Amino acid sequence: MNTNSNLYTIIYSTVLVVVVAVVLSLASYLLKDRQQRNVAIETKQMILQSVNMAKDAETVEDKASYIEREYSKFIKDSSITEGHKTLPLYICRLDNQEKLYIVKLHGTGLWGPIWGYISFKSDMSTVYGAVFGHKGETPGLGAEIATPKFAGQFIDKTIFEGEEFVSISVIKGGAAQGNHQVDAISGGTITSKAVDAMLKSCISEYLNFLKFQTKPNRKLQP
Amino acid sequence: MDKKIFIEPIFKKNPITVLVLGICSALAVTTKLEPAIVMALSVTIVTGFSSFIISLIRNTIPNRIRIIVQLVVVAMLVILVDQILQAYAYEVSKQLSVFVGLIITNCIIMGRIEAFALSNKPFPSLIDGLANGLGYGLILVVLAFIRELFGSGTLFGVQIIPLSWYSANGGFYENNGLMILPPAALILVGLIIWVQRSFSKELIEK
Numbered sequence: 001m002n003t004n005s006n007l008y009t010i011i012y013s014t015v016l017v018v019v020v021a022v023v024l025s026l027a028s029y030l031l032k033d034r035q036q037r038n039v040a041i042e043t044k045q046m047i048l049q050s051v052n053m054a055k056d057a058e059t060v061e062d063k064a065s066y067i068e069r070e071y072s073k074f075i076k077d078s079s080i081t082e083g084h085k086t087l088p089l090y091i092c093r094l095d096n097q098e099k100l101y102i103v104k105l106h107g108t109g110l111w112g113p114i115w116g117y118i119s120f121k122s123d124m125s126t127v128y129g130a131v132f133g134h135k136g137e138t139p140g141l142g143a144e145i146a147t148p149k150f151a152g153q154f155i156d157k158t159i160f161e162g163e164e165f166v167s168i169s170v171i172k173g174g175a176a177q178g179n180h181q182v183d184a185i186s187g188g189t190i191t192s193k194a195v196d197a198m199l200k201s202c203i204s205e206y207l208n209f210l211k212f213q214t215k216p217n218r219k220l221q222p
Numbered sequence: 223m224d225k226k227i228f229i230e231p232i233f234k235k236n237p238i239t240v241l242v243l244g245i246c247s248a249l250a251v252t253t254k255l256e257p258a259i260v261m262a263l264s265v266t267i268v269t270g271f272s273s274f275i276i277s278l279i280r281n282t283i284p285n286r287i288r289i290i291v292q293l294v295v296v297a298m299l300v301i302l303v304d305q306i307l308q309a310y311a312y313e314v315s316k317q318l319s320v321f322v323g324l325i326i327t328n329c330i331i332m333g334r335i336e337a338f339a340l341s342n343k344p345f346p347s348l349i350d351g352l353a354n355g356l357g358y359g360l361i362l363v364v365l366a367f368i369r370e371l372f373g374s375g376t377l378f379g380v381q382i383i384p385l386s387w388y389s390a391n392g393g394f395y396e397n398n399g400l401m402i403l404p405p406a407a408l409i410l411v412g413l414i415i416w417v418q419r420s421f422s423k424e425l426i427e428k
Contacts, residue, residue, distance in 0.1 A: 009284040016291060020298045027302055031309040038312035136319060140402040 037064070044071040049131040050117035051075075051092045051100050052155075075102075080209050087205055092119065100128050101213075103206055107198025110190040111136045114145065114198060118154065124210040127168070130154040132195065142191030153182040165207055170196040227346055231353040233422075238361040239415045240425060243329040247321050248362055249407040255378050257317040258366030260307070262359025264322060266352055268299045269331050273339040273351030275299075280340050292335050293326070300325045330354055365410050373401030 002008065045067050048054035053070060060066045076091045090102035101124065105116040112135035119128040130151045137143040144150055157168050158179050170184045170192045184192035203210075237243045244265070251261045275295050276283075283291050304322045307315035315322065325331070334354050339347040370376055375383035375397050387395040400406045419425050 003282065003284045004286065009287055012282070012284055013287060013290070016294060020294055023298060024301055027305050031305050034309040035305070035312075038308065042312070140399055 041067050044068070044075075046131050046133060047071070047075060047090055047102055047117050049151075050102050050129050051094075051119045052129040080206070082205060082208060085205070087209075089206075089209075090117075098122065103203060105132075105198050105202040107194050107201070109134050109137050109194045110142050111138070114191070114194055116151075116195075116198070118199070118203070120159075120210070122213075124213045125158045125160040127154045127157050127159070134191070137191050138188070140187075141185065142188040144185045144188060145191055145195055150182075150185060157182065159203060159210075163211075165204065165210075167196075167200045167203060170199075224346075227350050228353045231350065231357040232360060233357070233418075234425075236357040236361065236418075237330045237333075237354050238358055238411065239418050241330075241333070243333060244358050245408075245411070247324060247328065248358070248365065248411065249404045251318055251321050252362055252365040252369055252407050253373060253402050254317070254370050255363070255366045257314050258362045259359075260311060260314045261318055261321065262355070262362045264303045264307070264318075265325055265328060265330070265358055266355025268296065268303060268325050268328075269334055269355040269358075270348050270352035272296045272299055272331055273334050274344050274348040276335045277339040277342060277344040277347035288340075289332075292332060296331055296335075297326050330358055361411070361414065364414065365407055368410055369401045369406060372398045373406070 003012075041064050045054055045057055048057075048067065048070055051074070053074065054067060057063055057067060074092050074094070076093070078089045078091050079086050080089050081087075088104050090104075092100040092102060094100065099122050100119045101122075102117050102119040105118060107114050114132065114134040114137065116130060116132035118130040120126065121128050132145040132151055134143060134146055137145065154168060159165060159167055161180065166180050169181050171181050172184050172189075174181075184196075231237065235241065238245065238248055247261065247265075252258045272292070272295055276292055279291075300323065303325070304315070307318070307322060331351075334351055338350045342350070367377070371382060375381060375388075375395075383395065385391055387393040389396055398406075
C-alpha cells in the first residue's frame with residue numbers, strides 16, 4: 001500500500017487524532033472527581049491552617065478524611081454581599097466558642113498568582129493566623145511566603161489603628177516592634193510587595209463588614 | 223536480545239552526561255528527591271511507551287507527517303501521566319508544575335523514536351526507551367540527592383543534618399543556598415561529566 005498518498009495521509013491522521021481524543025477524554029472523565037477532590041482538600045487545608053489548625057495533616061494516615069473531618073467540625077462557609085460582589089467568608093468556631101472570621105486573599109506575585117487566607121479575632125482587627133500559597137515564586141526567595149515562619153509573623157498584628165484601616169505592611173527591617181508591620185523576605189522583594197498589595201486590596205473589600213462588626217451593639221450575624 | 227540496548231543508555235550513552243539532552247528539566251526539578259524521582263519515573267514511562275507505540279505502527283506512518291504522528295503519541299502519553307499525577311500524587315504534581323507538560327519537548331524522547339524505534343521491533347524499542355529514561359533518571363536522582371542534602375539539609379523531606387549543627391541554634395553549619403538554585407545543578411552536572419570521562423577515556427573527544 002502506498003503510505004505516501006494524500007488520501008492515506010488524511011485518513012491516517014484523522015483516525016489517529018480520534019483515537020487519541022477518545023483515550024484522553026476517557027482518562028479525564030475517569031480522573032476528574034479525584035482531581036477536583038484534591039483541589040478542594042487543599043483549599044480546606046489552607047483555611048484550617050489560617051486558624052492554626054490541621055498542623056499534623058502531613059503525618060496522619062488518611063489526610064483527606066482528616067481534613068474533611070476537622071473542616072466540618074470547625075469551619076462554616078459563608079459569604080457577604082458588597083455591592084454587586086459576593087465575597088467568601090469562612091467562620092471558625094473554636095472549642096472555647098470564640099468566633100474567628102477568615103478572609104480569602106488573592107493577588108499577583110512575581111511569576112504567577114499568589115493567594116492566602118487570613119483570620120481575625122472577633123474584634124475584627126487582630127490577626128489570629130495567616131497562610132499563603134503561590135503558583136511559581138522563586139524557591140528559596142519569593143516562595144518563602146508559603147512557610148510557617150513568614151505567615152507566623154502575622155499573628156497578633158492588627159489591621160486597624162483606632163477607626164482607621166491601615167492593613168499590615170510587609171516592610172524591610174524593624175517590623176518586630178510595629179503592630180501593623182511584618183518583615184519582608186530578603187531576596188524576595190517583589191513577592192513581598194505583592195503580599196503587601198494583596199492584603200491591602202483584598203481586606204479593603206471587606207471593610208464595610210469588618211467596621212460594621214466592630215461597632216458595639218450592632219453585631220450582625222452573617 | 224542484545225543486552226547493550228539496556229546497559230548502554232544508562233552509562234556509556236547516558237542521555238544527560240554523554241548526549242547532553244534533557245538538561246532543562248534536570249536543572250529544574252532536582253531541588254528535592256521526591257519530585258526528581260517522580261519526574262524520572264514519568265519520563266521513563268513516556269520514553270518507553272512512546273517508543274513502543276511508534277515502533278508498533280512504524281510501517282503504517284506516512285513519511286510526510288512522521289514527526290507530527292510522533293508528537294501526537296508523545297503528547298497523549300504526557301497528558302495521561304499529568305492527569306494521573308494530578309489525581310494520585312497531587313502534592314508532587316504541584317511541585318513539578320509545568321515540567322510534566324514539558325516532557326513533550328524532552329529531546330530524549332523524540333531522539334530515541336527517530337534513532338531507534340522507527341527502525342526496530344516493538345520490544346527492543348520499549349527496552350531502549352525505558353533504559354534511556356532510567357539513564358536520565360539516574361542523573362536526576364544523584365543531582366537531587368546532593369542538592370537536597372546540602373541545600374535543605376533533608377532527604378525526602380526528613381531532616382538529616384542535625385538541627386543542633388545549625389548556626390541559628392548555636393552551631394557552625396548553614397545550608398548552602400546556591401544548591402537550591404539552577405546554577406548549582408549545572409555545576410554538578412559538569413562535575414558528574416568530568417568524573418564519568420575520567421573513568422571511561424573513550425568518551426573524550428580527540
